[in-house]
Amino acid sequence: MTEILARTVEVTRRYGTVTALDRVSLDIRAGELVGLLGPNGAGKSTLVNLFAGLRRPTSGAVELFGGSPRDPARRRGIGVTPQETGLPPTLRVGECVDFVAAHYPDALTRQALLERFGLADLARRQIGGLSGGQKRRLAVALAFVGRPRLVFLDEPTTGLDVEARRDLWDGVRRFHDAGGTVVITSHYLEEIEALAQRVVVIGEGRVLADDTMEAVRGLVAVHRVAVTVPAPSDVAGLPGVLGVEHHGARAHLLTNDADALVREMVLAKVPFSGLEVRPTSLEEAFLTITAQPRRAA
Numbered sequence: 001m002t003e004i005l006a007r008t009v010e011v012t013r014r015y016g017t018v019t020a021l022d023r024v025s026l027d028i029r030a031g032e033l034v035g036l037l038g039p040n041g042a043g044k045s046t047l048v049n050l051f052a053g054l055r056r057p058t059s060g061a062v063e064l065f066g067g068s069p070r071d072p073a074r075r076r077g078i079g080v081t082p083q084e085t086g087l088p089p090t091l092r093v094g095e096c097v098d099f100v101a102a103h104y105p106d107a108l109t110r111q112a113l114l115e116r117f118g119l120a121d122l123a124r125r126q127i128g129g130l131s132g133g134q135k136r137r138l139a140v141a142l143a144f145v146g147r148p149r150l151v152f153l154d155e156p157t158t159g160l161d162v163e164a165r166r167d168l169w170d171g172v173r174r175f176h177d178a179g180g181t182v183v184i185t186s187h188y189l190e191e192i193e194a195l196a197q198r199v200v201v202i203g204e205g206r207v208l209a210d211d212t213m214e215a216v217r218g219l220v221a222v223h224r225v226a227v228t229v230p231a232p233s234d235v236a237g238l239p240g241v242l243g244v245e246h247h248g249a250r251a252h253l254l255t256n257d258a259d260a261l262v263r264e265m266v267l268a269k270v271p272f273s274g275l276e277v278r279p280t281s282l283e284e285a286f287l288t289i290t291a292q293p294r295r296a297a
């Protein structure tokens with residue numbers, strides 16, 4: 001069986017009266033690229049911070065490489081890009097890399113790291129003078145400097161343009177292809193789809209789904225049935241409809257069973273035209289899961 005690099009067992013984390021995580025059990029295995037998906041405040045950053053030893057659970061257990069995430073020796077085996085980083089503005093990029101590298105026994109060289117993340121041209125620039133996107137790329141690159149086995153990236157590409165985002169994805173993929181393990185949180189569903197093999201959907205501090213990308217989509221199996229109808233009332237109240245959106249004369253019906261819905265429309269003699277059926281995007285699937293935690297759990 002593949003080695004478990006990090007795990008939570010029935011972890012609950014409260015901040016005062018807020019329950020950020022509620023009895024979460026999760027294993028991260030060697031070689032996985034796991035996407036953590038969830039709306040704002042779902043508990044993703046809290047989970048990353050627990051794995052990284054930056055927070056302790058209120059109850060339950062967190063393990064990193066089979067021991068405590070607060071053990072510095074274990075923490076040297078991980079790389080982390082937190083959601084927000086405050087890099088020293090007066091340091092040059094290269095100096096900052098050297099500073100972080102000095103904490104690890106077998107760090108990458110400054111040049112190797114900067115080249116891998118397309119930052120070589122910035123080595124002599126002061127951090128305070130970098131653009132927001134350049135700072136973010138540096139913050140992500142720094143997670144890799146100590147040759148970690150496991151990397152946690154908390155919304156790594158927020159604020160990056162499309163090209164910079166794709167470059168960064170390439171860097172993450174290369175690390176993964178070479179045997180590295182990655183846990184990535186993102187608000188960009190496209191990012192999770194592009195990178196992750198396993199998707200963990202978190203909502204209100206609970207794991208709502210933990211499966212392959214295909215299965216997470218299949219779990220909700222929401223289809224969008226679009227038709228043109230003379231009046232919105234023509235499609236109101238049809239059985240099996242999870243939601244309706246009206247775009248002019250077009251009605252978009254969300255349903256788990258598109259075939260049954262089309263049969264219903266024919267039986268009910270709905271005067272529709274221009275029938276279109278398509279699977280939902282991950283975003284729609286995700287909204288459906290998080291809106292119906294009990295059904296999907």
Ligand SMILES: Nc1ncnc2c1ncn2[C@@H]1O[C@H](COP(=O)(O)OP(=O)(O)OP(=O)(O)O)[C@@H](O)[C@H]1O
Nearest residue numbers: 015018019020038039040041042043044045046047
């Ligand atoms: N230090 C803190 N003090 C009080 N409440 C906190 C603290 N950190 C997080 N929370 C609360 O815990 C819940 C989970 O927050 P968390 O940041 O883990 O969510 P998230 O999924 O990472 O959200 P986002 O996508 O917005 O970053 C939220 O309700 C948040 O307000």
